[in-house]
Amino acid sequence: MDDSKQAQMHPTHLTRTVVKHAAAAAVHYSGLRRGFAAARRVACGGRRVLILGYHRVVPDFEREAAQSIPGGIISIQTFQRQLESVARAGYEFAPLGQAVEVLTRQRTSKKDLCVLTFDDGYRDVYRHAFPFLRSKGIPATFYLPAGLIGTQRRLDHDRLYHLFGIAKRARLQPKIDELPPETATLMLAAMGQGKAVPAALDDYIGDVPSDALRFAIELLAARLGEAPEPAWGELMNWEEARRISAAGYELGAHTLEHVVLTLEGPTRIDHEIRGSKELIERETGSPVRHFSYCNGWYSEQLVHRVARMGFQSAVTTEDFPNRLGENPFTLKRKVLWEDFSTGLFGQYSPALTSCCVDDVFRMVGLGHPVSGNRKQRFASEAQWRLLDNRSVSRPSLDKTGSLPFAVEGETA
Numbered sequence: 395m396d397d398s399k400q401a402q403m404h405p406t407h408l409t410r411t412v413v414k415h416a417a418a419a420a421v422h423y424s425g426l427r428r429g430f431a432a433a434r435r436v437a438c439g440g441r442r443v444l445i446l447g448y449h450r451v452v453p454d455f456e457r458e459a460a461q462s463i464p465g466g467i468i469s470i471q472t473f474q475r476q477l478e479s480v481a482r483a484g485y486e487f488a489p490l491g492q493a494v495e496v497l498t499r500q501r502t503s504k505k506d507l508c509v510l511t512f513d514d515g516y517r518d519v520y521r522h523a524f525p526f527l528r529s530k531g532i533p534a535t536f537y538l539p540a541g542l543i544g545t546q547r548r549l550d551h552d553r554l555y556h557l558f559g560i561a562k563r564a565r566l567q568p569k570i571d572e573l574p575p576e577t578a579t580l581m582l583a584a585m586g587q588g589k590a591v592p593a594a595l596d597d598y599i600g601d602v603p604s605d606a607l608r609f610a611i612e613l614l615a616a617r618l619g620e621a622p623e624p625a626w627g628e629l630m631n632w633e634e635a636r637r638i639s640a641a642g643y644e645l646g647a648h649t650l651e652h653v654v655l656t657l658e659g660p661t662r663i664d665h666e667i668r669g670s671k672e673l674i675e676r677e678t679g680s681p682v683r684h685f686s687y688c689n690g691w692y693s694e695q696l697v698h699r700v701a702r703m704g705f706q707s708a709v710t711t712e713d714f715p716n717r718l719g720e721n722p723f724t725l726k727r728k729v730l731w732e733d734f735s736t737g738l739f740g741q742y743s744p745a746l747t748s749c750c751v752d753d754v755f756r757m758v759g760l761g762h763p764v765s766g767n768r769k770q771r772f773a774s775e776a777q778w779r780l781l782d783n784r785s786v787s788r789p790s791l792d793k794t795g796s797l798p799f800a801v802e803g804e805t806a
């Protein structure tokens with residue numbers, strides 16, 4: 395049984411799930427949701443702008459979720475049904491640029507708007523979502539980790555998830571005593587103890603600067619004697635990105651190497667933001683106007699920098715409603731995957747989906763969105779200047795520099 399299934403079996407979780415499903419059905423089928431939608435529209439300044447975020451779109455959810463991180467995956471069928479539910483809820487699909495103009499009060503809209511966005515540049519999105527969207531004339535924005543496009547590299551969270559799978563199957567023992575607490579939590583999760591692996595991975599990636607993370611992955615792969623790249627999780631290449639752009643779709647920047655910028659210094663930040671914009675523009679010949687923060691995390695400093703570099707907007711993963719007149723560099727977004735629309739018996743639930751896009755759960759106190767606003771790790775200008783002048787040394791795996799696993803023949 396996987397971690398998510400175990401969590402679902404817990405009595406408290408089960409009760410909450412049943413309540414949520416029953417509430418969704420009551421609100422959806424009684425027509426009450428129109429009242430929720432109207433109230434939300436007024437609270438947002440007269441128009442709702444819903445931005446949806448997706449990561450991977452695959453033919454078979456169950457099969458894909460068995461080998462990779464389930465939380466970013468949706469099946470083609472559920473994806474298409476969600477878009478039908480969105481349209482039925484009264485939203486009109488709009489390009490991001492148009493929605494930003496409505497949010498910044500440069501134009502008005504007769505209907506509520508829904509914007510589709512895809513993060514991370516996965517090839518399955520190109521294969522399965524893009525043809526559908528094009529055939530229906532539905533606009534979307536695709537945020538690319540530009541430096542990884544056209545390479546065989548996978549995203550770091552996919553590489554770690556893959557390596558943990560290998561370590562777990564080999565029954566390696568994590569060296570808990572020698573590790574800093576955040577790494578120890580991750581290693582215990584990897585071995586099936588404590589937190590679910592995807593949650594522990596999120597916490598870890600949200601704590602370790604990019605270079606240290608890469609080094610840890612390479613070291614772990616070397617010690618396991620395995621390549622760090624899983625067979626799954628392929629990203630699109632530039633030819634595919636150019637086809638998306640040529641079809642009139644917008645490509646946005648998502649850093650060069652998928653870096654959580656709140657953990658980095660100013661030189662790296664500028665390099666990742668400007669570099670990703672310039673690389674996509676050079677490869678496609680189209681302007682890049684929109685940015686997506688990795689992990690959805692931003693800071694005051696980052697917002698200023700993105701705004702100064704010629705972008706029109708930046709998206710977070712904060713599941714709050716967008717209000718007219720708010721900062722376009724901290725756009726709120728609802729990130730969806732298969733589970734959002736899965737009913738109690740595993741079937742597609744139009745009631746759950748419509749309550750989700752109408753934000754009913756949050757309005758009745760069932761949802762608890764997380765803020766993406768973080769403290770910049772090296773916050774003061776003096777620290778930033780110092781970092782700019784310092785040559786960056788090769789980081790160690792963790793505070794002790796030790797390996798996270800005892801490999802066969804070693805004592806833990």
Ligand SMILES: [Zn+2]
Nearest residue numbers: 513514688689
């Ligand atoms: Zn991402």
